[in-house]
Amino acid sequence: MVQPSVPGGPGEALGLAGDVASGARLFATNCQVCHGVGGKGGGLPSTADLDVWQVVPALVPLPEGLADSDAKVVAERMDLFIEHGSVPAGDTHGMVMLPFGDNQILTPQEMRT
Numbered sequence: 001m002v003q004p005s006v007p008g009g010p011g012e013a014l015g016l017a018g019d020v021a022s023g024a025r026l027f028a029t030n031c032q033v034c035h036g037v038g039g040k041g042g043g044l045p046s047t048a049d050l051d052v053w054q055v056v057p058a059l060v061p062l063p064e065g066l067a068d069s070d071a072k073v074v075a076e077r078m079d080l081f082i083e084h085g086s087v088p089a090g091d092t093h094g095m096v097m098l099p100f101g102d103n104q105i106l107t108p109q110e111m112r113t
């Protein structure tokens with residue numbers, strides 16, 4: 001399983017109920033710019049071929065390190081990235097995963113959806 005580079009425990013979001021429609025809207029606003037439309041990777045079309053985008057993993061299909069037959073386990077693994085962010089290994093990256101929880105960019109309810 002993959003772990004974010006930034007340490008920290010699970011957040012409050014895991015205990016809340018999600019909502020698929022607002023989740024899609026929140027993804028488009030907050031995540032799509034880096035993870036691509038629908039999480040399929042590529043980032044912004046115009047920048048897809050720049051090196052800095054290569055470090056942003058596609059989320060669809062679910063990366064092997066996050067996948068599990070139990071949806072709750074997947075949510076727990078993803079939550080750590082969304083709460084605390086992560087800096088890719090190596091020193092050539094131009095992109096980092098933002099700590100949406102720690103920086104209070106999203107509320108626990110928004111992260112859950």
Ligand code: HEC
Nearest residue numbers: 002030031034055056057063078081086087088095096097
């Ligand atoms: C500024 C660009 C950026 C934004 C915006 C962003 N991410 Fe990320 N995300 C990254 C990068 C870069 C990584 C790789 C981190 C690493 O390798 O340590 C990552 C990794 C992840 C991972 C772990 C995937 C894996 O296989 O390692 C998840 C899950 C994730 N992001 C979800 C999200 C969600 C959900 C949102 C929106 C709330 C979001 N990201 C917004 C850049 C971004």
